[in-house]
Amino acid sequence: MKLAARTIFASALVIFALLAPAGSRVQAAGNLTIAAASSLRYVLPDIVRGFERQYPQARIEVIYGSSGKMRTQIVNGAPFDLFLSADMAYPQSLVDQGMTTGQVQVFALGRLAIWSLRRNVEGLDVGDLLAPSFKRIAIANPVHAPYGLAARQALQSRGVWGPLYARFVFGENIGQTAHFVLSGAVDAGLIAFSLILSPGMTGKGSHTLIPAELHKPIRHGLVIIRHKTQKPVARAFAGHLLSSAVHAILQRYGFEKPELSHADQP
């Protein structure tokens, strides 16, 4: 009886010992957790490496997902310091809720492309996807993934959104959508150009850029999330992302330099 009580007491102690450090771990000032849109999955590690060369004490963790999901997680208290969205509206909603320090800054312009491993899609127009050989077409979920929204706009502008609807497969984010294409499970996908240009993907299948006029500009915006104690490294990383050196890297991965006019912002 005594022994059993002691066992319970001991196991309770172990539980608290294991829980306590996880619950109360204080974030070191050099640690930066970034929530980033999936379109940045291949380019961001390059950018982070460049930043860590300048700030060797910085430890940077990036979590990828659809911009809409990341926004929801931040609203619900996810411990992110910086939000790199594939649009301007989601970071702006955080600004409006007073959850950020400063305004949204645009740092890149994304492009949309048709990509396929099963068919030759070079030189194809989005309207050509009506051909019966495209039985399954992957797009990102337009409800919370900006590239999905752009895909819907491009398809609508050619009047094929409705006729194609039954053939769509929706990726949770643009990364998963690209994975659908790569696995060969779909005949084509509307993907972020930046994912097709990643080192592992080049030369796989065929692709064609979708004219930028067919959809609203896919502006990528960044905001710094407000915390009780602000991290200087967050501001430093934001500055790094807007530097000309980083623009060169972004361009290598198919992003374009954002125009300076913010006339048609959300």
Place this chain on the structure above:
Amino acid sequence: MPTSPELAAVWLTLKLAALSMAILMVLGGPLAWWLSRTSWRGKVVVEALIALPLVLPPTVLGFYLLLMLGPNGAIGGTLEALGLRHLAFSFTGLVIGSVFYSLPFAVQPLQSAFQAIGNRPLEAAATMRAGPVDRFFTVALPLARRGIITAASLSFAHTLGEFGVVLMIGGNIPGKTQTLSILIYDQTEAMQFGSAHMLSASLLGFSFLLLLGVYAMNRRFPVGLK
């Protein structure tokens, strides 16, 4: 501390499964004991509630946990008001989620093990002046050891395989909430199939061995008391 994301995820997942199992055994033990002894008519309601995670999509559990534990939720909000951090997207939040998620896997084997003992050994102990607490620890627990090991192994294994709840309340943060199942999902999205395959195969092998152990043990020690 492990450095690669894979090792960090393995360590985090094992820690989560071990902690959830320990909490479930401490809380689930008395609960299962009470369920096996009581003749209260409301017992079925408690049993149905415990079994809910078996049929509910984990996303439902995760959704309500997110609402409760987040900064605007009843629990998270109270913690924030007290100057503490809310529990969404934290390891502690995952432990709470896992305890609910694996509750039936701990309570149900324990309850049937306790029921299988029957009243006679306990009455015999009572005639030798063993009190109720004494009877629980010296008679019931040793007789139910098979059920206890089954409950511990199953709640551990079930937490290893947890995905939906962690997806909803975890946030995929390496070293904090990025469990193995989430890392595999993330690597698939990143098209790192090699690493995803290695982790998946390891998890498959480990889970099989764990279950093999449970079933082999159940064969070796058939229920002693009828």
